[in-house]
Amino acid sequence: xxxxxxxxxxxxxxxxxxxxxxxxxxxxxxxxxxxxxxxxxxxxxxxxxxxxxxxxxxxxxxxxxxxxxxxxxxxxxxxxxxxxxxxxxxxxxxxxxxxxxxxxxxxxxxxxxxxxxxxxxxxxxxxxxxxxxxxxxxxxxxxxxxxxxxxxxxxxxxxxxxxxxxxxxxxxxxxxxxxxxxxxxxxxxxxxxxxxxxxxxxxxxxxxxxxxxxxxxxxxxxxxxxxxxxxxxxxxxxxxxxxxxxxxxxxxxxxxxxxxxxxxxxxxxxxxxxxxxxxxxxxxxxxxxxxxxxxxxxxxxxxxxxxxxxxxxxxxxxxxxxxxxxxxxxxxxxxxxxxxxxxxxxxxxxxxxxxxxxxxxxxxxxxxxxxxxxxxxxxxxxxxxxxxxxxxxxxxxxxxxxxxxxxxxxxxxxxxxxxxxxxxxxxxxxxxxxxxxxxxxxxxxxxxxxxxxxxxxxxxxxxxxxxxxxx
Amino acid sequence: xxxxxxxxxxxxxxxxxxxxxxxxxxxxxxxxxxxxxxxxxxxxxxxxxxxxxxxxxxxxxxxxxxxxxxxxxxxxxxxxxxxxxxxxxxxxxxxxxxxxxxxxxxxxxxxxxxxxxxxxxxxxxxxxxxxxxxxxxxxxxxxxxxxxxxxxxxxxxxxxxxxxxxxxxxxxxxxxxxxxxxxxxxxxxxxxxxxxxxxxxxxxxxxxxxxxxxxxxxxxxxxxxxxxxxxxxxxxxxxxxxxxxxxxxxxxxxxxxxxxxxxxxxxxxxxxxxxxxxxxxxxxxxxxxxxxxxxxxxxxxxxxxxxxxxxxxxxxxxxxxxxxxxxxxxxxxxxxxxxxxxxxxxxxxxxxxxxxxxxxxxxxxxxxxxxxxxxxxxxxxxxxxxxxxxxxxxxxxxxxxxxxxxxxxxxxxxxxxxxxxxxxxxxxxxxxxxxxxxxxxxxx
Numbered sequence: 001x002x003x004x005x006x007x008x009x010x011x012x013x014x015x016x017x018x019x020x021x022x023x024x025x026x027x028x029x030x031x032x033x034x035x036x037x038x039x040x041x042x043x044x045x046x047x048x049x050x051x052x053x054x055x056x057x058x059x060x061x062x063x064x065x066x067x068x069x070x071x072x073x074x075x076x077x078x079x080x081x082x083x084x085x086x087x088x089x090x091x092x093x094x095x096x097x098x099x100x101x102x103x104x105x106x107x108x109x110x111x112x113x114x115x116x117x118x119x120x121x122x123x124x125x126x127x128x129x130x131x132x133x134x135x136x137x138x139x140x141x142x143x144x145x146x147x148x149x150x151x152x153x154x155x156x157x158x159x160x161x162x163x164x165x166x167x168x169x170x171x172x173x174x175x176x177x178x179x180x181x182x183x184x185x186x187x188x189x190x191x192x193x194x195x196x197x198x199x200x201x202x203x204x205x206x207x208x209x210x211x212x213x214x215x216x217x218x219x220x221x222x223x224x225x226x227x228x229x230x231x232x233x234x235x236x237x238x239x240x241x242x243x244x245x246x247x248x249x250x251x252x253x254x255x256x257x258x259x260x261x262x263x264x265x266x267x268x269x270x271x272x273x274x275x276x277x278x279x280x281x282x283x284x285x286x287x288x289x290x291x292x293x294x295x296x297x298x299x300x301x302x303x304x305x306x307x308x309x310x311x312x313x314x315x316x317x318x319x320x321x322x323x324x325x326x327x328x329x330x331x332x333x334x335x336x337x338x339x340x341x342x343x344x345x346x347x348x349x350x351x352x353x354x355x356x357x358x359x360x361x362x363x364x365x366x367x368x369x370x371x372x373x374x375x376x377x378x379x380x381x382x383x384x385x386x387x388x389x390x391x392x393x394x395x396x397x398x399x400x401x402x403x404x405x406x407x408x409x410x411x412x413x414x415x416x417x418x419x420x421x422x423x424x425x426x427x428x429x430x431x432x433x434x435x436x437x438x439x440x441x442x443x444x445x446x447x448x449x450x451x452x453x454x455x456x457x458x459x460x461x462x463x464x465x466x467x468x469x470x471x
Numbered sequence: 472x473x474x475x476x477x478x479x480x481x482x483x484x485x486x487x488x489x490x491x492x493x494x495x496x497x498x499x500x501x502x503x504x505x506x507x508x509x510x511x512x513x514x515x516x517x518x519x520x521x522x523x524x525x526x527x528x529x530x531x532x533x534x535x536x537x538x539x540x541x542x543x544x545x546x547x548x549x550x551x552x553x554x555x556x557x558x559x560x561x562x563x564x565x566x567x568x569x570x571x572x573x574x575x576x577x578x579x580x581x582x583x584x585x586x587x588x589x590x591x592x593x594x595x596x597x598x599x600x601x602x603x604x605x606x607x608x609x610x611x612x613x614x615x616x617x618x619x620x621x622x623x624x625x626x627x628x629x630x631x632x633x634x635x636x637x638x639x640x641x642x643x644x645x646x647x648x649x650x651x652x653x654x655x656x657x658x659x660x661x662x663x664x665x666x667x668x669x670x671x672x673x674x675x676x677x678x679x680x681x682x683x684x685x686x687x688x689x690x691x692x693x694x695x696x697x698x699x700x701x702x703x704x705x706x707x708x709x710x711x712x713x714x715x716x717x718x719x720x721x722x723x724x725x726x727x728x729x730x731x732x733x734x735x736x737x738x739x740x741x742x743x744x745x746x747x748x749x750x751x752x753x754x755x756x757x758x759x760x761x762x763x764x765x766x767x768x769x770x771x772x773x774x775x776x777x778x779x780x781x782x783x784x785x786x787x788x789x790x791x792x793x794x795x796x797x798x799x800x801x802x803x804x805x806x807x808x809x810x811x812x813x814x815x816x817x818x819x820x821x822x823x824x825x826x827x828x829x830x831x832x833x834x835x836x837x838x839x840x841x842x843x844x845x846x847x848x849x850x851x852x853x854x855x856x857x858x859x860x861x862x863x864x865x866x867x868x869x870x871x872x873x874x875x876x877x878x879x880x881x882x883x884x885x886x887x888x889x890x891x892x893x894x895x896x897x898x899x900x901x902x903x904x905x906x907x908x909x910x911x912x913x914x915x
Contacts, residue, residue, distance in 0.1 A: 023532075024531045024535060025508065027517055028517065030516070033490050033492055040525075072492055072495060073492060074492040114496075116496075135491070135492065138495045138496050327550055331489060331552075335483065336486070387486065
């Protein structure tokens with residue numbers, strides 16, 4: 001519980017209804033989308049504007065109380081779990097679109113707006129904002145920026161960082177800074193905009209963002225290819241890129257995923273397939289036709305067992321169902337679903353999938369893999385039960401080895417979920433000791449008292465996940 | 472209470488929730504408030520916290536459990552298939568075991584749940600009294616006296632929009648058997664409901680006649696009991712089970728292929744009798760038999776019946792009749808029937824069906840929610856009517872008595888009674904049936 005005077009002050013800033021420290025509010029803000037993590041904050045606050053955020057942060061800093069900023073809490077790396085207690089700051093009330101500039105093709109928004117709502121609005125104006133994390137119907141733009149979210153369109157269009165061109169943020173001291181702006185070119189000093197994107201709430205609280213918009217593609221075509229040989233699928237991915245084509249979407253499912261999806265969605269998939277690729281191209285109709293035709297030829301020459309090109313929108317939806325069902329099908333197998341995001345150079349996909357399967361076998365755990373083949377971003381997904389301590393331990397060991405394998409193959413420990421708490425013990429594997437030192441230095445410069453989302457990104461000793469034992 | 476929550480909550484289901492947050496946009500109370508505890512994920516976290524002993528089931532917890540509409544829109548969007556509806560009922564059941572209601576609330580609960588709904592005769596008496604009140608001039612006196620001003624506004628408004636009650640339900644009007652028109656496709660039993668039979672007995676009669684037109688012979692067992700949905704949703708689980716057992720016996724004796732419901736709220740519990748009685752060794756098998764036969768009238772007619780020909784009543788007008796539809800949450804989310812009523816409505820001649828925005832979202836009626844939680848209910852209804860009014864529909868159709876009353880209330884409140892009318896889908900369809908001529912081979 002916070003000091004009486006401080007909580008009184010916080011209530012004054014936001015109003016009686018928007019600071020809560022009752023048990024209900026604390027429990028409901030003790031978790032996010034990450035399995036098995038939970039920790040109670042001391043209070044929950046809902047600011048309405050930047051000035052309030054600045055004042056809140058000033059008072060919290062004076063009392064050295066940590067603050068965890070969050071949107072809908074859909075993230076999967078424990079990034080918004082208040083492990084050090086303190087105040088959870090929910091940004092939902094700051095959800096306005098402040099400006100849409102059709103001459104510069106930019107949108108300026110508050111962080112609490114739901115990404116899906118934002119995209120719907122932008123599309124109604126005939127424009128396009130490409131980052132499309134799977135959680136976009138509920139996740140917020142602020143959360144997407146903090147975690148630098150990816151999505152299915154990442155390969156061709158890039159991820160959140162490629163669309164944030166200006167920010168307003170509140171520093172740990174309570175001061176307000178502005179970075180970038182409605183500018184396509186800007187090299188005035190270090191790029192603080194890019195630094196804040198993906199900083200997971202550890203450097204500043206983002207209170208406003210200016211986003212780049214682009215014209216939407218004119219048409220889209222969908223196809224699916226199934227392979228008995230994993231390497232055939234992997235080579236297809238490499239050869240498409242080699243042929244200088246960048247599909248809008250290039251998704252992958254391995255054999256364990258295919259089986260589970262077929263059990264669940266009854267799509268009549270061939271269960272002896274080692275891999276399925278789902279490919280979409282968008283752009284000018286003629287270019288799309290040409291690309292899809294060439295991709296089909298590549299699939300054929302790599303001995304795809306079956307290839308289907310969607311004849312119309314309805315057929316395309318049917319082909320997409322397999323990939324879309326993957327998460328749901330896996331989530332229903334066992335009570336606890338741990339979805340990771342190990343990423344490798346796309347030329348190493350086949351190797352990585354084989355390594356994952358070997359590791360799963362070694363530790364006697366179930367791990368199915370699907371993901372974004374085009375950008376090498378794989379989602380090895382363990383289906384397990386949080387109550388089975390022994391199995392959970394084996395799952396943890398397996399993932400440790402999977403991250404190790406990813407690094408070995410020239411990849412990374414996280415492609416789109418962020419480091420948070422879950423990957424913190426492995427960050428050094430990726431960036432090295434010097435890398436950690438320089439990052440700690442940056443953190444120190446922004447937040448000398450370690451009050452902004454402490455316990456994230458940089459690990460102490462522990463490699464274990466915090467498991468809440470049933471009382 | 473913590474102990475009985477610990478006992479009653481299904482810990483497997485609590486563990487199944489992986490907190491992905493996909494349920495949040497589907498939840499009406501979360502959408503209205505934007506506050507995590509008002510979401511399915513939040514409520515499950517609170518239940519789990521109580522079961523884990525890190526939170527007391529305090530007053531705020533109880534209030535939060537009661538603030539859920541129970542619309543179950545979160546279930547179809549849940550990747551992990553968490554049975555949220557069952558969890559919320561278990562939580563409410565445990566809360567009711569220890570509830571410390573005031574004497575008056577206790578009295579009313581006892582009267583409603585034990586005194587009226589389980590007893591057919593008393594329901595009829597209620598219908599008769601209400602009819603007397605509405606017809607005798609007493610209503611005029613009451614309204615004139617201003618005594619309704621003593622009640623909260625939402626109750627006095629409710630009194631105004633209540634349809635004419637009757638003690639003459641479907642059995643009194645049609646008997647317990649009604650033959651099929653033409654060749655019999657199947658023998659079905661009709662579940663008449665409580666509110667439906669008192670306030671919408673015309674709809675019940677029309678349902679039976681529509682079934683007959685579609686080729687079904689209809690049995691209406693007079694001994695059938697209330698479905699128990701209101702009890703189950705309000706934490707009176709034992710009473711709900713007792714009612715279910717009565718229904719199982721009665722309908723089994725009827726020897727039918729289908730058990731037809733015309734109220735989404737009742738149908739949703741009927742279709743889950745197997746779950747309700749899962750721990751009852753004597754009745755569980757029978758409950759499975761029963762549950763697998765329950766079907767909504769629209770779906771039965773559409774998929775198994777001979778669909779009658781529907782013509783528009785007023786054929787003089789060339790302007791098509793505009794209609795729209797409010798889903799019954801339980802029909803949509805639990806009985807999984809959202810397209811059947813729409814497909815039937817579209818078959819009526821010269822009709823323009825306009826889908827209203829968010830027709831799949833709860834209207835705020837939710838059993839007795841509009842009485843117990845008037846503020847949230849009113850907010851939801853206001854949004855609903857904005858969407859409904861934008862369609863310009865002459866008829867606002869639905870498939871559940873609670874939703875229908877709420878729609879009537881909404882139409883009254885938004886002052887469009889001249890332009891719009893709320894109706895049950897069955898009534899709309901039956902009024903437009905082109906009657907089948909008697910078949911020439913003499914079968915009746």
